[in-house]
Amino acid sequence: MDSAAGWIEHETEGDASVLYLRGAWRLANLGAISRALKSLPPAEHKRFVLDGSRLKELDTSAGFILYRHLVGIGCTESTVSARGFDPRHRKLLRLVHERMTCPPSAARSMHLGLVQRVGAAALKLGRLLRTHSAFVGVVVLEALGLLRRPGRFRAKETVAQFEAVGLDAIPIVALVTFLIGVVFAYLLGVQAQRYGANIFVVDGVGLAMCRELSPLLAAVIVAGRSGAAFTAQLGTMKVQEEIDAISTLGLSPVQVLVIPRLAAIVVALPVLVFVGDVAGVAGGMLVGAWQLDIGAAAFLDRLHAVLPMSAFVIGVAKAPVFGAFIAMIACRMGLLVARDARSVGESTTSTVVQSIVWVIVLDAIFAVALQSLDL
Amino acid sequence: MERVLEADSVVTRFGTEVIHDRVSFTVGRGEVVALIGASGTGKSVLLKEAIGLIRPSGGTIRLLGTDVWRSSADELNALRRRFGMLFQDGALFSSLTVAENIAVPFRENTDLPMDLIAPLVGFKLALVGLAPDAGSKTPAELSGGMRKRVALARALALEPEILFLDEPTSGLDPVGARAFDALVRVLSESLGLTVFIVTHDLDTLLSIIDRAIVLSRGKVIADGPVSAVMQADDPWIRDYFSARAPLVPEAS
Numbered sequence: 001m002d003s004a005a006g007w008i009e010h011e012t013e014g015d016a017s018v019l020y021l022r023g024a025w026r027l028a029n030l031g032a033i034s035r036a037l038k039s040l041p042p043a044e045h046k047r048f049v050l051d052g053s054r055l056k057e058l059d060t061s062a063g064f065i066l067y068r069h070l071v072g073i074g075c076t077e078s079t080v081s082a083r084g085f086d087p088r089h090r091k092l093l094r095l096v097h098e099r100m101t102c103p104p105s106a107a108r109s110m111h112l113g114l115v116q117r118v119g120a121a122a123l124k125l126g127r128l129l130r131t132h133s134a135f136v137g138v139v140v141l142e143a144l145g146l147l148r149r150p151g152r153f154r155a156k157e158t159v160a161q162f163e164a165v166g167l168d169a170i171p172i173v174a175l176v177t178f179l180i181g182v183v184f185a186y187l188l189g190v191q192a193q194r195y196g197a198n199i200f201v202v203d204g205v206g207l208a209m210c211r212e213l214s215p216l217l218a219a220v221i222v223a224g225r226s227g228a229a230f231t232a233q234l235g236t237m238k239v240q241e242e243i244d245a246i247s248t249l250g251l252s253p254v255q256v257l258v259i260p261r262l263a264a265i266v267v268a269l270p271v272l273v274f275v276g277d278v279a280g281v282a283g284g285m286l287v288g289a290w291q292l293d294i295g296a297a298a299f300l301d302r303l304h305a306v307l308p309m310s311a312f313v314i315g316v317a318k319a320p321v322f323g324a325f326i327a328m329i330a331c332r333m334g335l336l337v338a339r340d341a342r343s344v345g346e347s348t349t350s351t352v353v354q355s356i357v358w359v360i361v362l363d364a365i366f367a368v369a370l371q372s373l374d375l
Numbered sequence: 376m377e378r379v380l381e382a383d384s385v386v387t388r389f390g391t392e393v394i395h396d397r398v399s400f401t402v403g404r405g406e407v408v409a410l411i412g413a414s415g416t417g418k419s420v421l422l423k424e425a426i427g428l429i430r431p432s433g434g435t436i437r438l439l440g441t442d443v444w445r446s447s448a449d450e451l452n453a454l455r456r457r458f459g460m461l462f463q464d465g466a467l468f469s470s471l472t473v474a475e476n477i478a479v480p481f482r483e484n485t486d487l488p489m490d491l492i493a494p495l496v497g498f499k500l501a502l503v504g505l506a507p508d509a510g511s512k513t514p515a516e517l518s519g520g521m522r523k524r525v526a527l528a529r530a531l532a533l534e535p536e537i538l539f540l541d542e543p544t545s546g547l548d549p550v551g552a553r554a555f556d557a558l559v560r561v562l563s564e565s566l567g568l569t570v571f572i573v574t575h576d577l578d579t580l581l582s583i584i585d586r587a588i589v590l591s592r593g594k595v596i597a598d599g600p601v602s603a604v605m606q607a608d609d610p611w612i613r614d615y616f617s618a619r620a621p622l623v624p625e626a627s
Contacts, residue, residue, distance in 0.1 A: 027534045030487055059534040060566060064498040065491070088567055095565040099501045340469030340515045 007036040009054070016047040021055045025062035033062055037069040048075055052085030063096040135332045139262065142254040158260040165226040165261075166268025170275050172225070173218050177276035180213055181205060181283025189292045198292040202299055205284035206307040210315045214276030216363055219322040222269055223355035227330040230261055231351040234334025235344040243335065253335070262327040269323035270316045277315065310375055318366055325362065326355045376403035379439055379537055379569050380425060386433035387420060394420055396593035397434065404536075407563050407570040409580055409601075412590035413611060418573045419463070421590070422541055425571075426460055427451050439536065456484055458537040459530030463545065465522035467514035473500070473525050474510035480532040499528040504558060520551040524558075531562070537569045538562075544576045552576060556583045577616070 007029075009020040019040075025033060048070065052058075070080055082093065112120065146153050188204045234257060237243050246253045281303065288294035294302075333347040333354070380402040387395040394417040402408045410418050423429040425436050427443045436443045441454050467476050474496050481492045497507050503524040514522060523543060530538060543559065544552035560583040563570045574580065580587060580601055587604045589597040589612060597607040605616050 027485060030485070030491065034491055060498075060502065060531075061495055061534060064495065068494060068498075091565045092567075095502075095561065096498075099504075100498060338515055340513075342470040 007033050008040065010040065013049070016049050018049045018051055020051045020053070021058075021066075023055075024057040025055060025066070026057055026059050027061045030061055030065060034065055034069075037065065040069075040073075046079070048080045050080065050082040050085075052082065052089055055085070055089060058089045058092060060092060060096055063093050064100060067093075067096060067100055132329070132332060135335075136328060139254055139258055139328065142252055143259060145252075146255060146259065152255060154256060154260045157256075158263050161261050161264035162268050164229070165222060165264050166271050169221060169225055169268070169272055173221055173272045173276050174279040176221060177209065177214050177217055178279040178283040180217060181209055181280035182287055183283075184208060184213070184280075185284035185287035186291065189287060193292065198288075198294060199298075199302055201284070201288060201292060202294065202302040203306045206281060206303045207311055209280030209284070210277045210307065211311040212315070212363070212367075214280050215273050215315045215318045215322065216359065218269060218272040218276045218319065219326065219359040220356055222265065222272065222323065223326045223330075223359060224352055226265060227326045227351045227355045228348050230327065230330035231334040231337075231348045232344060234331060235337035235347050238335060238337045239339050239341075239344065258327075258331040258335075261331055262324060265323040265327040266320045269319040269326075273316050273319040277312065314366075314370060314375065318363065321362060322359045325358045329354045329358065376405075378402070378437075379404050380571060381437040382421070382425065382434070383436070384434040385421070385424065385431045385436060387417060387424065387429075388432045393593055395431070395590075398590065398593070398595055399434075400588050400595055400598055402537075402569060402571055404569055405563075405567055407560070407572070407583055407585045409572045409574050409584040409587045410590060411574060411580065411587055411615070413615075414575075416590045417593070418590055419541055422539055422571070422573050426458065426539060427455070456533050457535060458539060459533070459535035460539045461523065461526050461530045461541060461543055463541045465514070465526035467517075467522060467525055467529070469514050471513075472510065473505075473512050473514065473517070476514070476525060477510075477529050477532055480529065484533060495532075499532055500525075502531065502562075503528045504554075519546045520548075520555070523547065523555060527558070534566075535568070537571065540570065540572045540574075542574055542576075543572060544574065544579055549578070553578065553582070559583060 007022055007025070009022060011018045011020065023029070050066075082090070085093065185201055185205045188201045189198065192198050192201050192204075234243070237257075243253050243257075246256055285294075285296055285299045288299050289296060330351045333351040337343045337347045378401045382401075383399050384397040385395050385399070386393070386397060398421065410421065412418050420429055424431045425438060425443065427438075430444055435445070438454060439457055441450060443451065443454070446454065467473075468479070471479070474493075477496045477499050478492050481487055481495060487495070496510065500507060500510055505521065505524050505528070509517070509521065509525070514525070517525065527543075538559075540559070544555055547555060556579050559570060559572075562568055572579065572584070584601055586599060587597070587601050588595055589604060589607070589609075591609070591611050596609050597604045597612060604612065
């Protein structure tokens with residue numbers, strides 16, 4: 001008996017239809033109640049009487065569905081009357097009736113088409129890049145301001161950030177570059193052994209690690225580790241209105257928050273690159289001794305002879321540029337966070353993606369530019 | 376009267392600090408009860424213990440006849456569908472629109488089809504006095520008062536028997552706060568809701584509360600109708616109820 005009868009009994013008294021509501025009209029039974037209402041005969045401009053004498057329970061959702069159905073089949077206040085309801089249910093129905101305005105159109109979040117999404121994303125990216133350059137200007141001005149009043153530079157904060165960005169990252173950077181050194185030397189060695197050119201592995205590993213791999217790996221690790229942390233920190237501070245509080249105290253958020261982080265990362269990344277150079281070469285030495293019959297002393301001798309100083313300097317000199325980009329992007333994205341939790345996550349993701357892309361773009365620019373300068 | 380919430384000798388310790396020292400009280404069905412007390416007396420902690428979020432160090436809490444801290448996860452989840460909770464700042468899900476926020480309990484806990492949920496969400500919005508077009512906004516776009524109303528609509532979605540409100544009027548302007556109070560009272564009377572409010576708001580207390588429970592120094596120091604609690608002989612209670620005294624014209 002899934003039909004209407006379980007929930008509604010329909011009788012005719014004179015010219016009126018009497019609907020006896022039955023059972024527990026609760027949210028849990030709403031699906032069945034809704035079906036029962038739909039199976040009722042259409043109104044045909046008759047009068048309806050709602051009888052609540054057989055009703056056990058009633059809640060607002062069920063009351064709303066009942067009224068919605070009655071309105072839907074063309075009933076008005078004058079053609080529906082109620083009787084026999086428990087006073088509590090009568091009160092509830094009155095509240096439902098009072099609050100029931102026209103039901104809104106189903107509100108959903110908008111779903112855009114492919115072209116619209118591409119367009120919106122492009123516009124957003126354009127706006128972001130434009131405001132990035134404005135931010136760079138602000139930071140430069142604030143940094144110049146610091147030059148005039150060096151007492152305002154936050155040395156303590158900078159050192160604390162340096163520890164978090166640089167010193168704490170040494171183990172992970174050393175591990176990653178060491179392993180890449182091992183892999184790189186091994187792959188080179190497999191090729192070189194065929195021609196009996198084992199010793200040239202040293203040239204390859206030294207040059208690749210110092211000039212390209214170590215700066216790139218250290219920058220990617222710092223972007224993922226510290227860039228994400230900066231954005232999340234500043235973003236959360238923004239959400240908690242701490243950044244507004246800093247401004248209200250007459251301090252500049254850029255001087256207090258951005259410049260220490262920028263300085264820390266610009267100093268820390270070259271240090272990490274140096275650590276990476278050493279660890280990567282050590283990885284190469286391990287493979288040399290183990291697989292290629294190049295002893296440690298021979299390895300170092302060869303390295304000393306073939307690795308130009310310029311390769312090492314170029315590698316270390318790229319690091320502050322990478323670092324500055326990472327710090328600027330991370331701080332900028334942190335300050336852009338809106339006042340909700342989702343926005344912190346989105347900005348953090350965006351920081352890591354932007355930082356890594358920029359590091360690789362810059363690296364490519366360096367490679368081409370230095371090549372044309374014959375360096 | 377049927378007891379829907381019973382706290383029996385609840386003890387809460389954080390480290391060596393005793394927050395609640397054998398706190399006991401009951402709430403009957405249909406009552407509107409306020410828990411008051413100075414900041415730091417553990418009102419919100421007690422509330423979270425009652426709804427199964429923080430485990431008390433000792434004592435029992437029975438909610439709708441179920442011992443909250445000795446029930447299985449399934450029993451607790453079944454219980455959670457029978458009460459609604461309004462968190463202090465609304466705790467709306469910021470990644471969802473207002474309408475989606477209210478739809479969450481329907482989607483997760485009922486098997487209603489979408490074409491029934493959408494109008495129900497609209498009705499819940501209207502029930503708490505919001506215009507239908509609020510549904511498409513995101514929580515970040517709402518004012519404090521609107522956030523609380525949306526949170527109330529979400530708390531009321533599954534037709535709860537008990538409504539827990541944590542400082543519902545904090546951060547609202549007096550007009551908004553009184554309107555919110557009136558809304559809670561209308562809902563509790565029409566729906567037969569039991570309402571348990573943690574509040575600091577003296578006006579809430581004087582306008583819509585049936586009974587007040589006063590927590591101080593880890594104990595319940597007064598429990599009864601507001602008019603009786605006002606007369607209690609305790610320095611904190613006297614200070615609390617006279618906090619507004621200079622603003623009220625003196626009866627000469």
